[in-house]
Amino acid sequence: MNDQPFDLDPALIDRFAAIVGDRYALRDQADIAPYITERRGLWHGRTPLVLRPGSVEEVSRIMRLATETGTPVAQVPDKSGRDIVLSLSRLNRIREIDVLSNTITAEAGVILQTLQEAADAADRLFPLSLAAQGSCQIGGNLSSNAGGTGVLAYGNARELCLGVEVVLPTGEVFDDLRKLKKDNTGYDLKNLFVGAEGTLGVITAAVLKLFPKPKGREVAFAGLSSPQAALSLFSLAMDRAGASLTAFELIAKRPYDFTLKHGQGITRPLADDWPWYALMQVSSGRSEEDGKALIEEILSAGLEQGIVGDAVVSASLAQGDAFWNFRETLPECQKPEGASIKHDISVPIASIPEFIEKAAGVVQTVCPGARVVCFGHMGDGNLHYNISRPLDWQDDPFLELYHPMNKAVHDVVRSFHGSISAEHGIGQLKRDELIATAPPMAIDLMRRVKAAFDPAGIMNPGKVI
Template identity: 60%
Template sequence: MLTPLIDSALIERFAAITGARYAVTSPSDIAPHLLELRGLFQGESPLVLRPANTEEVSAIMRLAYETGTAVVPQGGNTGLVGAQTPRAGRGEIVLSLSRLNKIRSLDPVGQTMLAEAGVVLAQAQQAAHDQGLLFPLSLGSEGSCQIGGNLSSNAGGTAVLAYGNMRQLCLGLEVVLPDGEIWQGLRSLKKDNTGYDLRDLFIGAEGTLGVITAAMLKLFPAPRGHETIFAGVDNPETALRLFRLAQDYCGHSLTGFELMPRIGVEFTVRHIEGIRDPLGEPHPWYALIDISSGQSQEAARAMLEGLFIAADEQGLIRDAAAAETEAQRQAFWNLRESLSWAQKPEGGSIKHDVSVPVAQVPKFLARADQAVLKAMPDARIVAFGHMGDGNIHYNISQAPGADTDAFLARWSEMSKIVHEIVLDLNGSISAEHGIGQLKRDELAAIRSPVEIALMHKIKDAFDPKGIMNPGKVLVSR
């Protein structure tokens, strides 16, 4: 049923832009676009448009601007904060970028790739690999998430330690503004100090300022040597000491350092097919360490051996396994990337994507564990993440057999406990997932009035009619 805010005549006008085949009105076909990945947000929409190119996106936004129709850009629908989900009862249409899926060019000399917003991350990785290059963004959802969504959420992933997040991996953008005008900012310059950096406003804006349709991405030489180690450690304090030692021995060749608890490994081995415990004996915590050398495999192996010897002398590692083949290396990383999915069969999970200064990670984990278990003694804490950049996914799983609905009803209570500790340690309540709907009200409460006012001024300047992904990031005024 159509909402009063968009009638059949207006739907026909939008459909004329994309062609009827790509203007989806069937409720069953619209349904996959309405549910957020974790099931936290269920939206409604009378229409999903699937434009073929930037010009069609521009025409859609011109009509939306003319008619005051709210538009929700959507990529692979893998976001975890509801930024890509239309709200119920608002007549918001979904703008799917999945057909803008071309890699327009790849420059091996300049080490850049011009990719459209609907290019799947794994496709971009493969295109770079085929040219002997590397696009380093790596996420658990890389087989379905899209470049436009990665940019809109300023995605991070497991390689931020060495390469940065999407903001650092993007040189330029093509963006359709809310009134349909196209900003051509597809520069490939590594240095450009000409005025305000408009690119950085759109990256991380979660589709609230415009529609990213293409991006100039930064590529890197593919490593010539690679070593991956899965190590058992006593506690996060020891893991932090090991991280600092790895930095000393590997420098910029340290491309990943992930922290995982024993319970997370148990969940993953139990529920994810093909996953095995890499070590013979259980350990309280684990570190997954990635070393990449631009020189040779021998250089990477020498760094690994030096790190092992020093770590053993300092008593930092209980046991460790080094990947001997590419398949074994992928198995180590599959275990890490499966941690989130392995929690689902265990019941309800209250999730947090937070960051604190790297040196404060052990203190954060200790304080958060104590506070959460005081409020919920039977909770099972599954805290893991990118220790090298201080980003921890602090997840709380329900007790076995507990009432899932009752457990999830305490989401806000648990988040308040965790986030208060994060903020006390000068951290962030959103490290890489964004704000969306999930943390919108909390953002307004924790950022200063000056910051919130500036954000609203930016939003109003770009989107004076408020049609661009409304109700996300900022509380509507």
């Protein structure tokens, strides 16, 4: 344990702690440990204090004191020991469900799965769906503009948000918790905060869209010969299903095999092996029979046209859930294969097959023998283009190639006018690359916005911009 002294004045630490009370001001480094390392283990920081406020007023007082004293407030602190960490896990109330307006108003600390279950109990659907939904919080989903598997039909977090409540760095509270679907009264301020990764203010609550629950949900797994075949199947599915096509996921054979090898309680979806797979979901607002007929029509046409090699439609809700569990387990099943270099990219959907082909070549140029682990949300153009180390390499030498590999893959992404950060944000990892490669005017405008909202520079410093 690092016992280097912290830079913050103990008297100032006491002032911060007094706002939330000693019970909710974590000072013991054993208690603080879960808050100072990001999930992938790439970034480790130090802090003398984690604050867990229980009200918007407490958040306001914390931010006011932070600005007055120039104290940085971080999500993952740096190594200086000057940052304090703010956790909103106690702001976990669902304030209202309005069935007629199809909205739910929730505080930032509400767990995504809890919100999904509350919507379900009201006979509604909240469609944001992530592998981490059992632990991630709504505030973080909005701050990172989370994507997930439902973006094709419902949009990402920004598109699901109608209004926000935000505590500004000054401690002022911006209350914009409105349910309006149409509102052209000036700048759309909420969208400055959604996706800003906590660099402009602290989202404390939000009004989110709900949808009618589908009456029929059908899930299918298909075996395919190539990404081009997957693209053809996607086009066919869009033509036949339209808005009823609510998910279309692409999976290469390697992550499929990793999941069969390392996943717990996993059932093989198809009897035979294929170079590529698609996971497809159709949701019907009319009936189960309608959804089943529609997905079978798509797959039958795909088989007749030679697009699909083999396919299976879930015979029950439980089997459909098992198919989705297979997909959501993919990222964790890459870990036992050793160190990996990850890319969260997006390109135009029509460019996905060509991107996959070109990127595979540059990967081998950087590291011969590296194993491409490609899967993702083909329906919205977002791929998780991950690279596992060669079988005969150790982790550390491979991770020394992190930046050259990122550059090589991202150069291919940019050649297709794509994005180097589709749904996971910029954070620290991609900050320098964003600044170096984005249009200078875009960077200048971002810095102007940052300076206007956070002139003291205390909000999640070192992230994004």
